[in-house]
Amino acid sequence: xxxxxxxxxxxxxxxxxxxxxxxxxxxxxxxxxxxxxxxxxxxxxxxxxxxxxxxxxxxxxxxxxxxxxxxxxxxxxxxxxxxxxxxxxxxxxxxxxxxxxxxxxxxxxxxxxxxxxxxxxxxxxxxxxxxxxxxxxxxxxx
Amino acid sequence: xxxxxxxxxxxxxxxxxxxxxxxxxxxxxxxxxxxxxxxxxxxxxxxxxxxxxxxxxxxxxxxxxxxxxxxxxxxxxxxxxxxxxxxxxxxxxxxxxxxxxxxxxxxxxxxxxxxxxxxxxxxxxxxxxxxxxxxxxxxxxxxxxxxxxxxxxxxxxxxxxxxxxxxxxxxxxxxxxxxxxxxxxxxxxxxxxxxxxxxxxxxxxxxxxxxxxxxxxxxxxxxxxxxxxxxxxxxxxxxxxxxxxxxxxxxxxxxxxxxxxxxxxxxxxxxxxxxxxxxxxxxxxxxxxxxxxxxxxxxxxxxxxxxxxxxxxxxxxxxxxxxxxxxxxxxxxxxxxxxxxxxxxxxxxxxxxxxxxxxxxxxxxxxxxxxxxxxxxxxxxxxxxxxxxxxxxxxxxxxxxxxxxxxxxxxxxxxxxxxxxxxxxxxxxxxxxxxxxxxxxxxxxxxxxxxxxxxxxxxxxxxxxxxxxxxxxxxxxxxxxxxxxxxxxxxxxxxxxxxxxxxxxxxxxxxxxxxxxxx
Numbered sequence: 001x002x003x004x005x006x007x008x009x010x011x012x013x014x015x016x017x018x019x020x021x022x023x024x025x026x027x028x029x030x031x032x033x034x035x036x037x038x039x040x041x042x043x044x045x046x047x048x049x050x051x052x053x054x055x056x057x058x059x060x061x062x063x064x065x066x067x068x069x070x071x072x073x074x075x076x077x078x079x080x081x082x083x084x085x086x087x088x089x090x091x092x093x094x095x096x097x098x099x100x101x102x103x104x105x106x107x108x109x110x111x112x113x114x115x116x117x118x119x120x121x122x123x124x125x126x127x128x129x130x131x132x133x134x135x136x137x138x139x140x141x142x
Numbered sequence: 143x144x145x146x147x148x149x150x151x152x153x154x155x156x157x158x159x160x161x162x163x164x165x166x167x168x169x170x171x172x173x174x175x176x177x178x179x180x181x182x183x184x185x186x187x188x189x190x191x192x193x194x195x196x197x198x199x200x201x202x203x204x205x206x207x208x209x210x211x212x213x214x215x216x217x218x219x220x221x222x223x224x225x226x227x228x229x230x231x232x233x234x235x236x237x238x239x240x241x242x243x244x245x246x247x248x249x250x251x252x253x254x255x256x257x258x259x260x261x262x263x264x265x266x267x268x269x270x271x272x273x274x275x276x277x278x279x280x281x282x283x284x285x286x287x288x289x290x291x292x293x294x295x296x297x298x299x300x301x302x303x304x305x306x307x308x309x310x311x312x313x314x315x316x317x318x319x320x321x322x323x324x325x326x327x328x329x330x331x332x333x334x335x336x337x338x339x340x341x342x343x344x345x346x347x348x349x350x351x352x353x354x355x356x357x358x359x360x361x362x363x364x365x366x367x368x369x370x371x372x373x374x375x376x377x378x379x380x381x382x383x384x385x386x387x388x389x390x391x392x393x394x395x396x397x398x399x400x401x402x403x404x405x406x407x408x409x410x411x412x413x414x415x416x417x418x419x420x421x422x423x424x425x426x427x428x429x430x431x432x433x434x435x436x437x438x439x440x441x442x443x444x445x446x447x448x449x450x451x452x453x454x455x456x457x458x459x460x461x462x463x464x465x466x467x468x469x470x471x472x473x474x475x476x477x478x479x480x481x482x483x484x485x486x487x488x489x490x491x492x493x494x495x496x497x498x499x500x501x502x503x504x505x506x507x508x509x510x511x512x513x514x515x516x517x518x519x520x521x522x523x524x525x526x527x528x529x530x531x532x533x534x535x536x537x538x539x540x541x542x543x544x545x546x547x548x549x550x551x552x553x554x555x556x557x558x559x560x561x562x563x564x565x566x567x568x569x570x571x572x573x574x575x576x577x578x579x580x581x582x583x584x585x586x587x588x589x590x591x592x593x594x595x596x597x598x599x600x601x602x603x604x605x606x607x608x609x610x611x612x613x614x615x616x617x618x619x620x621x622x623x624x625x626x627x628x629x630x631x632x633x634x635x636x637x638x639x640x641x642x643x644x645x646x647x648x649x650x651x652x653x654x655x656x657x658x659x660x661x
Contacts, residue, residue: 042398043582044628045419045456046318046345048557049506052398059398060405079397081582081628085555089513098502101319101345102399103375103383108191108207112502117513117552 013131014124016090019071023095023113027053027072030105039071041078041091041115042102051076051093051113052104061138068134075139083134088125089117155203158195159533160489161259167252170259173204174353176212176372179219180365186211191374193349196262196497197488199536205349208373210381216341216369217387220312223366224339228309232287235335239284242359247277253354257323258488260350262497262538263451265489275617276327279635282619283335286637300654306647309337310389310413313643314382316375316403317352318394319345319499320454320559326352328634329392330368336643341369341388343379347500375399386410390643393417394456397628415632415642417456419557420585420625423578424448424459424614425568425600427591431468440612441590442479445563447614449483449495449542453561454503456629457586459614461554463574466567473565476544477523483542485528495561497537504538507560510553511543519547519564549577557583571596575603584626588614607633 019027031037036056042048052059053074064080071093078086098112106113120128155170173190175182190204206212227235246253254268263272295303315329322344333340344352349372356370371378383391384406393403394417407414430441448459464472488496498504504527511525524543529535542561545553554564568574578587578600587606591597601609607624610616617623617635624633632642 040398040401042396043419044396044400044557045417046320046395046559047399048396048419048559049510050396050502052402054402059402062401082397085550085552085582089552096502096505098500098505099347100502101347101375101379102395103380103402105376107346107374107376112505114502114505114509116509117516119516 014120014127016068016128016134017071017076018090018092020092020094023093024072026095026106026109026111026113027074029109031073034105037074037105039074039076039093040065041068041076041082041086043079043082047100047102049115050100050102050104051115052102053106053113054103055105063137065138066134066136067139080136087134089119090124092116092118156201158197158259158489160487161255163489164251164255166255167249168256168354168357170203170256170350170354174206174349174372176206176208176216177353177356177360177368177370178212178216179222179369180360180363183215185209185373186215191346193260195259196499196538197259198533199501199538202259203350205346206372208371208378212371212373213341213378213381213385216371217312217385219366219369220339220341221387223364224309224311227339227364227367228311228337230337232290235337236284236287238362239280239287239331239335241362243277243280243284245359245362246273246280246355249358250274250277253323253351253358255489256354257351258496261319261322261348261499262488263454264493264496265491266493267451269491272321272324275619276324279324279327279331279619283331283640286640287335290637290640300652302651302653304649304651306649307336307640307644308647310643310645311338312388313338313340314385314388314391315340315342316379316383316391316393316395317342317344319347320451320456322348323351323355325394326355332639333643334363334367336640338643339367339369341371341382343371343373343382346372346374384409388412390414400630415634416630417585417624417634418628418630419456420583420606420629421461421555421557421581422457422459422583422586422588422606423461423463423581423604424563424588425463425574425578425590426465426468426472427574427589427593427596428465428468429592430590431472432592437592437612442475444588444590444614445476446479446483447588448563449480449561450615452495452498452540454499454559455615456557457608457615458557458559459586459588460558460563461549462563462565463568463577464565465574466569469567473522480542480544481523485530485539485541487534495542497534497539498560499538501538503559504540507540507558507562510556510558510560510562514545514547514551514553514564517547517551517553519545519551519553522546522565524561549580555581571600575600578604582627583629585624585629586610
């Protein structure tokens with residue numbers, strides 16, 4: 001539905017995850033129905049590599065999960081080992097017509113969240129390096 | 143954007159035009175309910191969702207959009223049936239499984255056509271792989287069931303330990319959309335053989351073939367032994383997987399949902415089996431090119447196997463590792479082979495590769511072409527959506543694609559679940575093993591060499607549950623299938639699968655009339 005976004009580097013802070021306006025609207029729509037939400041980036045078979053969206057209290061964030069940031073007031077996590085293979089890319093969460101399986105909340109709406117990606121630029125990579133190690137485990141403020 | 147449509151009035155579904163070429167003995171209905179307690183039953187809330195065919199992207203039929211209330215009805219039926227079914231003799235259950243196999247075989251082409259219309263895969267594959275394998279799976283478990291025995295251990299002259307296999311009771315099974323009927327049968331056959339009652343939730347992308355199956359064979363099983371609840375994961379799958387009335391849950395899918403299912407299982411302390419995918423390496427040693435013979439031809443076909451089922455296979459050989467000394471010549475032949483893949487109407491028996499199963503799957507594959515190119519992977523062939531003619535115009539088609547790069551790229555690390563192989567070079571055996579094992583997953587692997595020592599050493603060193611050696615994509619019921627590392631827990635197929643659906647009962651019996659003397 002939407003191409004990649006290239007946020008300006010106005011500050012030293014570089015986002016590891018961003019969201020398209022369409023996906024943001026869908027997250028707000030789901031939050032109005034289900035309350036606070038959480039995203040966890042999946043891997044593996046079938047719907048693997050898709051972001052899964054659950055009620056915040058539904059999915060237990062593990063100690064090794066990496067907190068990538070917050071989109072549409074919703075914290076976004078990825079498995080720690082998976083992060084090692086993904087960390088050089090920025091995730092841009094989009095939404096497309098479709099029907100994901102798994103227990104992700106958007107499925108009955110006839111849409112599916114989709115992870116698009118781009119490489120961080122050298123400047124962004126340096127800024128991320130300078131910002132220190134990624135946060136692991138559940139974050140109090142999503 | 144609601145997926146709920148008003149139920150249609152027509153008796154039969156809206157089929158692709160090319161379906162006219164087939165006399166489908168079991169018509170696809172315009173609407174499917176759930177299958178509970180031996181009969182079709184409308185969902186409690188009366189809601190249905192529109193199920194499109196990926197061949198055209200158009201509406202095919204409506205399917206029950208179930209909720210927790212329907213799951214409870216299915217569990218009521220399963221619990222009422224479980225005890226009697228668990229006590230039937232092995233011979234009785236074996237006969238029933240064989241009858242299911244026979245009837246499925248007699249109606250093989252009808253169900254194959256339905257599977258192709260619902261999933262989008264080429265009719266060549268459903269006719270020659272999905273359905274024959276499903277038939278054989280029932281026969282295999284009908285057979286091994288009769289050979290399963292407990293044991294009697296004579297501990298001493300007065301004491302005997304008897305071990306009995308007992309069914310778990312009522313089990314939950316959640317099925318993926320890539321081989322909708324075959325993956326259901328992989329779970330159904332051993333669970334039924336072991337004496338369990340089942341509540342099964344098909345994937346919402348591919349809900350139809352299992353309904354045609356149960357319409358065909360439903361009368362062979364006592365009511366309540368097999369129950370099918372359709373609907374979305376969050377609305378029907380979750381109340382099933384998290385239910386306190388199931389003794390086990392079996393799931394095929396991806397890692398985050400796998401974790402969620404384990405989390406639910408931790409609350410009720412039940413076992414899980416999980417099959418969560420892979421990123422399977424397919425390794426070609428230099429001696430494959432020693433001769434330009436039948437074996438080399440087979441190896442080239444083995445390379446091209448990434449396109450089987452449009453790449454929507456958990457064990458898709460989606461990373462090819464080719465020895466540097468043969469790389470250029472090998473790839474020239476491999477690209478030529480891949481470019482011979484015939485795309486076309488999935489219902490055309492000469493079509494080799496059909497449609498991806500859903501629009502979101504198509505979009506995901508395209509997003510991987512994008513990140514692959516951004517990471518510097520070179521497109522050797524394919525690399526884009528295929529827009530086909532006529533009624534296929536709105537369907538979900540992707541060109542078979544070869545990407546060249548290195549194993550750190552995301553297209554080498556993530557299961558794209560499309561007709562995409564990422565190719566890289568290796569320099570020696572240790573390098574091949576190192577690259578093969580540099581992945582989060584360990585479900586399948588392939589290796590190709592004329593040297594049996596190489597095959598054995600590498601086969602043992604690759605951390606994957608199945609290493610196809612000088613073959614690929616064979617799925618006999620008699621060979622165990624399952625993952626190392628993040629690819630899952632437990633196995634499917636093989637007689638050992640009976641254990642996954644059974645408890646061990648130990649009767650420890652003393653035949654001595656005398657007290658131990660402690661008290």
